[in-house]
Amino acid sequence: MPAAMTPGQLAARTSRALDAAIAAGRDLGLTVTDATVLHDMFSVVVHLAPSPVVVRVPTVLPSYADLHTQAARQQVELDVVAWLAEQGTPVIPPSPLVPREPVRHNGFSMTFWQFVELDNSAEPDFVHNASLIADLHAALRDYPRDLPFLSAAEPKMVAEGLAALEARPDLIAPADLDRARREWEVLEPVVSSRTGFEAAFPGIDVQPIHGDAPVVNIVATPDGALYADFELVTLGPVEWDLALFGPDCEAAYNSAAQRRGLRQLDERLLRVVTAVGMSRTVACLAFTPQLPMLAEALKPAIEQWRTMPFAGGLDD
Numbered sequence: 001m002p003a004a005m006t007p008g009q010l011a012a013r014t015s016r017a018l019d020a021a022i023a024a025g026r027d028l029g030l031t032v033t034d035a036t037v038l039h040d041m042f043s044v045v046v047h048l049a050p051s052p053v054v055v056r057v058p059t060v061l062p063s064y065a066d067l068h069t070q071a072a073r074q075q076v077e078l079d080v081v082a083w084l085a086e087q088g089t090p091v092i093p094p095s096p097l098v099p100r101e102p103v104r105h106n107g108f109s110m111t112f113w114q115f116v117e118l119d120n121s122a123e124p125d126f127v128h129n130a131s132l133i134a135d136l137h138a139a140l141r142d143y144p145r146d147l148p149f150l151s152a153a154e155p156k157m158v159a160e161g162l163a164a165l166e167a168r169p170d171l172i173a174p175a176d177l178d179r180a181r182r183e184w185e186v187l188e189p190v191v192s193s194r195t196g197f198e199a200a201f202p203g204i205d206v207q208p209i210h211g212d213a214p215v216v217n218i219v220a221t222p223d224g225a226l227y228a229d230f231e232l233v234t235l236g237p238v239e240w241d242l243a244l245f246g247p248d249c250e251a252a253y254n255s256a257a258q259r260r261g262l263r264q265l266d267e268r269l270l271r272v273v274t275a276v277g278m279s280r281t282v283a284c285l286a287f288t289p290q291l292p293m294l295a296e297a298l299k300p301a302i303e304q305w306r307t308m309p310f311a312g313g314l315d316d
Contacts, residue, residue, distance in 0.1 A: 004292045017044035021055040024105040028098045052115040053095045060290045062157045070109040074102040089139045092228045122220035129218045130249035134256035140208040152211035152232035153191040161283030180282045186311040243274040275312030278305040
């Protein structure tokens with residue numbers, strides 16, 4: 001595993017992503033005189049002011065995510081979100097000012113989105129947001145195109161991350177890594193194929209889902225809440241979108257789902273997808289050289305994981 005990037009290297013990566021977003025926007029005919037970085041973690045998110053366009057530039061990626069595979073996933077996201085917008089679902093849509101496709105520039109693959117004003121006075125209400133996820137699921141059920149099965153579980157990333165962590169006892173204790181690898185041996189067959197999932201959970205339906213913690217990816221605007229960040233949109237059980245958010249959010253979702261005529265969350269499956277989510281969290285420690293703040297940021301989650309049932313009880 002490479003050494004951690006220095007502050008200077010991190011700043012240079014952000015600068016390269018910013019420059020690429022500006023250049024790509026101008027190539028597409030946008031006026032860009034006052035670009036601003038809005039967010040910088042796994043992606044650099046840039047407002048191409050004064051144009052009402054936001055660019056998302058992924059910068060922290062697994063080794064196998066080349067420009068082709070990035071663009072393929074990004075195109076799926078653009079297609080799904082554009083379709084939702086057409087149905088009247090409140091989403092942050094792709095920018096109408098540029099073609100609806102990923103753009104490659106200077107080694108980055110990026111997507112362009114409509115700029116929206118945020119209501120920063122609003123406190124996040126995750127329990128309320130959980131009830132809104134039932135509305136999103138109801139809308140997504142009718143999506144007409146095929147989607148990959150549970151690509152949001154990213155089994156290749158988990159396997160690669162756990163293997164890389166063998167050389168980093170400073171990031172994860174050997175006993176914890178041993179548990180994580182044994183746990184993943186139980187969980188991986190369930191999420192890596194629809195056949196494996198159906199063998200473990202016969203009768204549980206799957207549908208298009210957000211894929212990336214939608215409870216925290218709802219943004220408040222002066223005109224109401226908007227669903228955002230569908231980077232991991234996928235086919236899967238609705239439980240995936242509620243994993244890790246706790247009983248209050250689960251109850252809020254179930255109440256809203258009942259009103260919508262949707263099924264209730266399956267408690268056993270919820271425990272298992274929560275365990276898969278924790279496997280992904282542990283594996284994300286392998287991104288620490290690219291994103292040093294993860295070492296501290298993930299500590300609370302790792303501590304919580306140690307208290308949880310092995311593999312969500314799947315091996316019982």
